[in-house]
C-alpha cells in the first residue's frame with residue numbers, strides 16, 4: 001500500500017476531503033477543502049484521530065446530499081474510516097478518474113486507512129478484509145494456543161474461578177433469604193410464646209456463611225484476575241512480537257511510505273486493544289451474561305417465570321438504552337479530546353515562540369487564542385458530564401423500576417402466601433447485584449469498539465504480504481571469497497512508471513575485484529545496491545551472485561553475504577560498543593576493537609568520557625558525520641562478508657581522515673569482491689575497474705588510467721570538472737540521496 005502522495009505534496013498541495021457514509025436520510029457527502037497540514041499525519045494507520053482534530057483547520061466549501069460525479073473526476077481518493085462514527089472519510093487529490101460506483105464501493109471498504117492510486121484500482125469485494133470474526137479467531141489462537149497446554153490450563157482455571165465466583169455471588173442473596181426467613185419464623189414463634197434457640201443459631205450460622213460467600217466471591221474474582229492476567233499478557237507479548245517481526249519482513253517500499261512512529265503506535269494501540277477486549281470479555285461481558293442467565297433461571301425456578309422475564313427485559317432495556325446513549329454522547333468526548341489537544345498545542349506553540357510573541361506585543365492575542373480552545377473544551381466537557389449524568393440516571397432508573405416492580409409482585413405473593421419475606425429480600429439482592437457490573441456497560445461498549453478499530457488496523461497490517469520474500473524452494477546462497485562474483489544481466493528497473501533507472505543494464509564483477517561505480521546524480525548508483533540486497537526486484541533481467549540468481553536464494557543468506565557501509569549511517573540509541581558490535585553480534589569485544597582500529601575510530605573513542613561505553617545519543621546525534629561513517633566501516637569490517645559495498649563511504653570525512661580510512665578500506669577489501677560507489681573520483685583511482693553509469697546503462701568501463709586516456713570519455717569530463725572546481729561531481733549530496 002505504497003502511498004502516492006509524497007511528503008512534498010503534503011505541504012505544497014491543497015486537498016479535498018470527502019466525508020461520506022450512511023446517515024439517517026441516506027447516503028451523505030460533505031466536501032471540505034483541506035489545508036495541507038493534515039497530510040503530515042496522513043501516513044498514520046489511524047488518521048481518524050488527526051482528522052477530527054485537524055478539521056478545525058478546514059473550511060467547508062460544499063455540502064451536498066447528492067454526489068456530483070464531476071466533482072470527483074480526476075481525483076485520488078484516500079479512504080479513512082472515521083473513528084467512533086458510522087461515517088467514513090475519504091481524501092482525494094486531483095489525479096484519478098472515478099465512477100460513482102467505484103466511490104461507493106470504496107466508501108464501504110473499511111479497515112484501510114490509506115490507499116494509493118494503484119491499490120485503489122484494485123479495491124474489489126474480493127480484497128481481504130479483516131472482520132470481527134477474523135479478529136476473534138486470531139485472538140483465540142493466542143488465548144487457546146494448540147502448542148501451549150499451560151496457557152490452556154490457565155484459561156480453564158480462570159473460567160472455573162469465574163463460574164465459582166458467580167455461583168458464590170448468587171448464593172449470597174439466597175443465604176440472606178434463608179437467614180431472613182429463619183429470623184422471621186423465630187419472631188413468629190416468639191410472638192406465640194416459645195421460639196427454639198436452634199432457629200436463631202441456624203440464622204446466625206447462615207449469616208456467617210453469607211459473609212464467607214461474599215468474601216469467597218471476591219477472592220475467586222481476584223484469583224481469576226491473577227490467573228488470567230498471565231494469559232492476557234502472554235498473548236499481548238506474542239502478538240506484539242509477531243507484528244514486529246511481520247513489520248521487519250515487509251519490503252523497503254512499505255517502510256519508505258510509512259512513518260515509523262505511526263507503525264509503533266499501531267502495535268501499541270493494537271496490543272492494548274487486545275488486552276482491553278480480552279479483559280472486557282473475561283472480566284465483564286462473559287461473567288455478566290453468565291450471572292444474568294443464572295439469576296433469571298433461579299428466579300424463574302424459585303419465584304416464578306414473571307421474575308425471569310422481568311430480569312431479562314430489564315437488562316435488555318438497560319443495554320439498549322446504554323448503547324444508544326453512549327453512541328450519542330461519544331462525540332462529546334471526541335470534541336473534548338480535540339479541544340484539549342488543540343489547547344495544549346496552542347499553549348506549547350505560543351510558549352515556544354515566546355520571543356516572537358514579545359517582539360510583536362501579541363500576548364493578549366495569544367491569550368485569546370488559547371482561551372478560545374479552552375472555551376471549546378469547557379463546553380464539550382460540560383456536555384460530557386451532563387450526558388454522563390443523564391446516562392447514569394437513566395440506567396439507575398431502569399434498574400430501580402425493575403426492582404420496584406419485582407418487589408411489588410413479590411409483596412403481593414407474600415400476602416398470598418406463595419413467597420416469603422426472605423424471597424423478597426433475595427429478589428432484591430439478586431437484581432441489585434446484577435446491576436453492579438452493568439454500571440460500566442457504556443464505557444465497556446465504547447472502549448471495546450475503539451479497541452476493535454485499533455485491532456483492525458493492526459490485523460490489517462498483518463495481512464499485508466511483502467512483495468519481496470523467499471521463493472518456495474529458496475536455497476542458501478553458496479558463496480566464498482573465491483566465487484563471489486556479481487552479475488547484472490539485462491536489468492531493467494524503475495520506481496515510477498515511465499522513469500526508468502536501469503535500461504538493460506549488464507555487467508559482471510569478477511570475484512576478489514574492487515569495482516567502483518560512478519555516475520551523475522539520478523543514475524541509480526544507490527538503487528543498484530538496493531537491487532543487490534533484494535530490497536526491490538528488477539522489472540526484468542536478473543542478478544547473480546556467485547552464479548546463483550538472487551531471486552532463488554534464501555534472503556537471509558543473501559544479505560549475510562554482503563556487508564555495506566551506507567551513505568547515511570544511523571546508529572542505535574545505545575553505547576558505541578553496542579553500535580559497533582551490531583555488525584556481528586557473535587564477535588568478541590576484542591574483535592570489535594580491532595575493527596574500530598581498522599576504521600580509524602579507536603583513538604577518537606578513547607577520548608570520549610566513557611570510552612566504548614559512551615552513549616551515542618538518539619540516532620547517533622552526539623557523533624559527527626565522519627565518526628558515524630567510521631562506525632559503519634567498522635561494522636562492515638566486523639561482518640566479514642565475502643562482498644563489501646561502500647556507498648560513498650568516505651563522503652563525510654575530511655581529507656586527512658579519508659586518507660587514513662582509505663588505507664583501512666584497502667586492507668578490508670583485499671581479496672574481497674567490493675563495490676565502491678564514489679563521488680570523489682580520487683578515492684577510487686585504485687579500483688580494478690570503474691563502471692560509469694549514464695542514462696540507465698553502463699556507459700563506460702575500464703581502469704582509471706584507461707578511462708582518462710580517452711579525453712572524450714564521460715569519466716574524463718567528470719575528472720576534469722572535479723579537478724577544475726576542486727569539488728565532487730555530485731557535490732549536491734542531497735540530490736544524490738534522492739536518487
Ligand SMILES: N[C@@H](CCC(=O)N[C@@H](CS)C(=O)NCC(=O)O)C(=O)O
Nearest residue numbers: 384388391392438439440441442443
Ligand atoms: N454508567 C456509565 C458510566 C460508567 C463510568 O463511570 N465510566 C467511567 C470509566 S470506567 C468514566 O469515567 N466515564 C466517563 C464517561 O463516560 O464520560 C456507563 O455505563 O458507561
